[in-house]
Amino acid sequence: MTGPVPRHKTALSRTALSRPLTTALEDSLLDGDCTLFDYGCGRGTDIDHLVRMGISASGWDPAHRPDAPREPAGVVNLGYVLNVIENPDERVTTLRAAWELAEQLLVVSARMTWDAKGFRGRPSGDGFITGLGTFQKFFTQDELRTLVQETLGAPMLVAAPGIIYVFRDPMRAHGLLAERTRRRTLPPEPWICEQLYQEHRTVLAPLVDFLTRRGRLPKGDELRTGQILRHFGSLARAFGIVATTTGEQHWERARERATAELLIFLALARFEGRPRFTHLPRTIQNDVRELTRTYKQGCVRADRLLLASGKRDLVHLAISASAVGKQTPTALYVHSSALFHIPPVLRVLEGCARAFVGVVPGANVVKLHRDESRVSYFSYPEFGRVPHPTLATAVTVDLKSRTVDFRDHRQSDNPPILHRTEEFLSPDDERCAGLKATTEAEKAAGLYEHPERIGTLDGWRGEVARCGERLDADFFRRIAGGPGAV
Template sequence: AQSFAVNRVARQRRIPDIEQCQELLSDHKKLVEPLMAFLAERGRLPADVELATAPQLTRVFGSVARAFSLLRRVTGTNHWDTIRQQRRADILVYLALAAFPMRPRFGALPDELRYDIRAFFGSYKSGCAEADALLFSAGDQDAVDQACRGASVGKLLPEALYVHRSAVEHLPPVLRVYEGCGRQLAGAVEELTLVKLFRRRARVSYLVYEDFDRVAHPALRTAVVADLKRLDLHFRDYTGSSNPPVLHRKELFVADDYPARKRFARLTAREDRLGLLDAPSTIGTKNGWLTVLSNAGISIHGHQITRHL
C-alpha cells in the first residue's frame, strides 16, 4: 500500500536519450577522461578531494555521480561492474591478509583506502568481518579444493593447481588468501615462476624454473614449500639434478592476456597433433621428455618444432 502511495505522487523521470548522452560526453571529453581513469583504477566514485575536476564535472553534469551515470549509459554497465567487483575483491584480500600480525586501526589507513572500504563495505567493521570469513575459508581444505576446481586460470592436476606468478591476481579470493598465507611464511622468493596450491593439504609451493618465456619446456630449479599446518618451510634444489621436472602446456598456467600465451598454445597444439603429450607420466621429467622427442625424430628450438627425416 505504501509503495502504491509513493508511486502515485512520484514524478515521472525522463530517461536521457543515449545520443544526447554521447554528445554531452563528447563535448566534455577532456573533463570526463580523468573520471574514467579514476573509476578504472579504484572501481568507485571519487570523493571530491580525490578528483581535481570534480567542481567542473558538477557544474556541467550536476554532480560527479550523474556524470558517471551518463557514462554508464553510453559505455554499458558490464565493464564498470566488473572493475568494481575486482577492486572490491582486492580490498577484501588485503583486509584478510592484514590480520597478520594485526590489522591497523581504521584511522591509520591511507585516505584512499578508507574511501575504498566505506564504498565497498559500508564500514571497516563490516569489511573486517567479511575478511575474517574469507580467511576462515582459506583454512578449509574443502573450500580450497572447490575453488581450485572452479578457477578460470591455472593448470589443474589431481594434487594441486599450478599458476604463473602473474596470474595469482586472477584467482578466486579464497585462493589468493590461501597463497598469501603461504607467502607470509615463505617470504619473497626470487625469480619465482609458478605457485603450486595444494588441493588437499595445507601447503603452498613456490617454484623457480628456467626462463619461462624463452625455454619451451623449462626445467625446475628450486622449490620452496610452505607447510601451513606445521608452519615450517622446506627447500628443494634441482640445479644439480640430471633429470629435473619439466613443464608442458605452458599456456594453461597464465591468464588470457599474457603476452606469450598464443605462442605457447601454438606449440602445445602442434605437440598434441604429433602425439608428443600422450604419456604425461613419462614426459614429466627431462630425460623422459627427451626420449619421447628422440623416438619421434623431433627437436625443439625456442618454440619451433623441427622434424628430422
C-alpha cells in the same frame, strides 16, 4: 657488536646493491627524497651504490667504520647483521639500537636455513663457526619473524624470504599490503559512436582510471575533479556518461573486484594485528565506507574468507571452480600474472603464505595444494620465452607447521620441465596463442602419449627423439634443445 669472534671477516664487497635494499627500491620505499643509514654497513658498498643513484646514504660498522656517527635516518638497513652475532641477547640489543635510529622504516634481513645447505662449519651455540673463524646463525622464516615481532612490537610486513620491513607508521604497512592485493587492470575501450565521451576523453581519463582501480567514485581530495565538474557539473553525471559509453556491467564487475580485494586485504591484515579503522590510509577508509558499509561488517566478511582459506573442502571447491590455472588431482598451478584472476579464497590462501615468507624473488609459478595447507613458489626463468622452461628453484611454505623448504635445481643435469604452459596463464594473456599452437602440434606428433615419461628434461628429450620422424627439422630443434630452446 664486538667480541672474540672476528665478525669483520664476514663483510662482503658487493658489485651490485644488496637484495634487501633492492627489494625496498622495488617497493618504492627508497627514493631520492629519503635518507638511509646502513647499521653494520661492512665495507660500505651498498652506501656507494645508493649515493650513485642519488639517494642520501651513510653508515656505521664496528670494524670498518667505527668512528662514523650513528645517526637517525628515514630508512635504516640492518642487512645480514643478526647472522654474525653469536650472542642471542646482543642480537636483541642490536635490533633495538637499529630501530631507535629508524624514523620511518627499518629493513631487517638475515640468512635462511636453506643457505646452510652444503655449508661446512663447527657447531657453536645456535649457529656455526666457519673456516675463517667467523660465526653464522641461519634463521628459519618463522624464527626471524618472531624475533623482530617480539623485540620491537611494531607494525611489520614480510617483504621476501629473509627480509622484513618494520614501520613507524602503521598506515604505511597497511598501505603496502593493500597495494599488493590490488589488481592492475586497464579500462575498456569506449564505443567510438559516443561523441561526448570522445570529446572529453582526456578530462575523463583520471576518473576512469580511479574507477578502474577502486570500483567507486572518488571522495574529498582523492582526485582533482575541477575540470570534470566544470564540464559535467557533478561526478555522478560524469560517471553516467562513462558507464553508458563503456558498459555498466564492466563497472559492476570492477566494484565486485574492488570489494573482493578489500576483503582480501582485511583478511591478510589480521596476521600482524588488524589495524583500527582510524589507522588505515584515508583512501582505504573510503573503500570500507563505500564497499562494505562499516568496518565491522567488512572485518566479519574478511574473517569468513580467512576461515574458508583454511578449510580443505572449500579450497578444493575453489580450485575446481578456478577459471585460470592448470588443475591436477593434487593442486592448482597458476602463473604469477594470473593470480589476481583466481577465486578470493585461493588469493587469501596464497596471501597467507606470502605474509609468512614475503615475495619470493624470481618466482613466477604458484602451486596451491588441494589437500594440504601448503603453497609452493616455483622459478622458471625462461617461462614464456621457450615452449618448455626448466625449474630453477622452489620454495614451499607449510602453513600448518610454519616451515619453509627451499630446493635448488639450477645445477641439475635433469631438472623438472613444464608442458602445456598456456594453461598456467589467464586466457587474455598475449602469450597464450603461440604456446597453445605449440602444444597442439606436440600432441599431434604423439609427444603426450606417455605423460609419465616427460616430467624431466631427459625424459622429454627422449620422447622428442622417439617421435622425431614426425617432426619437421625446425620444430624438432625448437622443442628438443637447439638454439633458443630449453
